[in-house]
Amino acid sequence: MKPAALAAAVFVMLTLLTVFLTTMSDTESTDCTPRQSGSVVVEGVPAGQLAKPMKTGDGQLTSSWRTSNRPDHEGMDLAGPPGTPIYALADGVVVAAGPATGFGQWIVIDHQLNGQLYSTVYGHMNDDGLLVSAGDQVKAGQHIANQGFNGVVSPPGPAGTHLHFEMWEGGRLSGGNDVDPTPWYERAVEPGTAGSEPTTPAPTPPPSAGAELAALPASVGSEAHFQIDTVRVARAVHAKFPQVETIGGWREQDPYPDHPSGRAADIMIPNYTTSEGKELGNAIRDYLWTNRAYFNIEYMIWRQEYIPSQGTPSIMDDRGSATQNHFDHVHVTTVGGGTPKPGQLYGGLPNGEIASPPDASDDCTLSGPVGDSGGDLAEGAVPPEFEKWLTISATQCAEISPSLLAAQIQQESGFQPNRVSPAGANGYTQFMPDTWAAFGHPVDENGEIAGPAGAGDPNDIADAVMAQGRYDCYIADYLRPKLASGQVTGDPIDLMLAGYNAGPAAVEQFGGIPPYPETQAYVPSIRSSARLYEAT
Known part of the structure; x- marks a missing residue:
């Protein structure tokens, strides 16, 4: 090492030690609008109702109870992306939670239903x-x-992700017997409907609601993998707005379940930078919002505005590109409605006056104090090959900055490749294999995803740093509604870092930073050392 480089290294180490011993004051609040399109974890059902173990749009039935090809199958399998929320069917007491043969991990809950003991079983969680x-x-x-x-699971690994759900009459651990869970599943309601009157799922609109919608032409897009509600949206938009040339939305891999589950459509807006393009996008937004109940729409995003079907729209943080900010397309997430069956009918075009959604709110704040995540990089603070990727990755959400990401990498690997922790975490940003399989995409020179999750290289700087920011932002999004409800308390950035170290589920379980010594030290270390990397 050259003398100048050695002196610089000594200075960096001394400064790190000095900064680590300083304390930070948390004074400001931050915007709590959504940062990504993805399902929100919702809880609760109306009193007296059962809850589906997964939201209809998040879980695809892949195997039923005791079929001819699986006569010993004691439950039903619902497949979705890793990390998709699972909900309790009914009120009860957890009698088992942890490792179980064949399941990997399971949860068993005992319930009193109709005056009789039943158990529900949930399996294959990581x-x-x-x-x-x-x-x-x-x-x-x-x-x-x-x-x-x-x-x-089959196939092994992330491709085999699913919930195995069982119903046991007389109790799973009390000598009972398994029963077909399908009738219980079908009478259950969607999680997250607490506070509303008990309702039954809305039926598919009848074909008498105008002429039956024509299929989406192949030149515009494919309906393959779309659920019923999403097909209806795509067909209606094509019929109503012939200017639209491309409608897509399904992709096999994504950190959030909307697109892989077939619940999301992306309506691309031609000439979106012109006044005509903006007016077209606005017209599509207004048409879908006016008929949101007919189309079973959960939310939309257009021109950086998150528009839920219930509640007030809100402005999302700048994510750095026209596509990520939804300026070139209208994103629509539907409830789903399940896989279309042969001969499926979708109804016709709804009619009536068109209205616009309410104005977006820009004053949404999270409860609890929020500290500054840091800023741009100081010149020469990190190895030069990292500078570009730290800057690009930090555009993924408001909770991260180049200096904060740099401090994380210093803590995780010291900017060195091929590091493997005793627990099996690997690469520059120290991902566990399961987490890398969900977030480790390869990226192109602009940081855009260029392949499926898990196909990236944790020892490639671009792939690793973009995955780091992607996972940080996922954790921040995951914890945001829990902060708003008071289920979790603390500084959102501290909680995000804690989730990176211990897992977001541990933050949720403990209602804040988990009491693990490693995590308790990890959070303040990064928050403090981030200042070293920050331009003054």
Whole structure:
């Protein structure tokens, strides 16, 4: 090492030590509008109702109870992306939660239903996917776990992610017998409907609602993998707005379940930078919002504005590009409605006067103090090959900055490749294999995703730093509604860092930074050392 480089290294180490011993004051609040399109973890159902173990749009039935090809199959399998929320069917007591043969991890809950003991069983969660413990009392629709691929799944790994759900009459651990869970699933309601009157799922609109919608032409897009509600939206937009040339939305891999589950459509706006393009996007937004109940729309995003079907729209943070900010397309997420069946009818075009959604709110704040995440990089503070990627990655959400990401990498690997922790975490940003399989995309020279999750290289700087920011932002999004409800308390950035170290489920379980010594030290170390990397 050259003398100048050695002196610089000594200065950096001394400054790190000095900064680590300083304290930070947390004074400001931050915007709490959504940062990404993806399902919100919702909980609870109306009193007296059962809850589906997964939201209809998040879980695809892949195997039923005791079929001819699987006569010993004791439950039903619902497949979705890793991390998809799992909910308790009914009020009850957790009697088992942890490792189980074949399941990898399972949860068993005992319930009193119709005056009789029943158990529900939930299987295949990953090691960090359990949110309850034996002895806990749970409510119908409570978020109890996140979907994984532990245990015996086919195919093995993330591609085999699913929830195995069982119903046992007489109790799973009390000598009972398994029964077909399908009737119970079908009478259950969607999680997150607490506070509303008990309702039944809305039927598919009849073909008498105008002429039956024509199929989407191949030149415009493909309906393959779309659920019923999404097909209806795509067909209606094509019929109503012939200017639209491209409608897409399905992709196999994504950190959030909307696109892989077939619940999301992306309506591309031609000439979106012109006044005509903006007016077209506005017209599509207004048409869909006016008929949101007919189309079973959960939310939309257009020109950086998040528009829920219920509640007030809000402005999202700048994510750095026209596509990420939804300026070139209208994103629509539907409830889903399930996989279309042969001969499926979708109804016709709804009619009536068109209205606009309410104005967006820009004053939404999270409860609890929020510290500054840091700023741009100081010249020469990091190895030069990292500068570009730290800057690009930090545009993914408001909670991260180049200096904060740099401090994380210093803590995780010291900017060195091929590091493997005793627990098996790997690469520059020290991802566990399961987490890398969900977030580790390869990226192009602009930081855009260029391949499926898990196909990236954790020892490639671009792939690793973009995945780091992607995962940080996922954790921030995951915890945001829990902060707003008071279920989790603390500084959102501290909680995000804690989730990176210990897993977001642990933050949720403990209602804040987990009491693990490593995590307790990790958070203040990064918050303090981030100042070293920040331009003054």
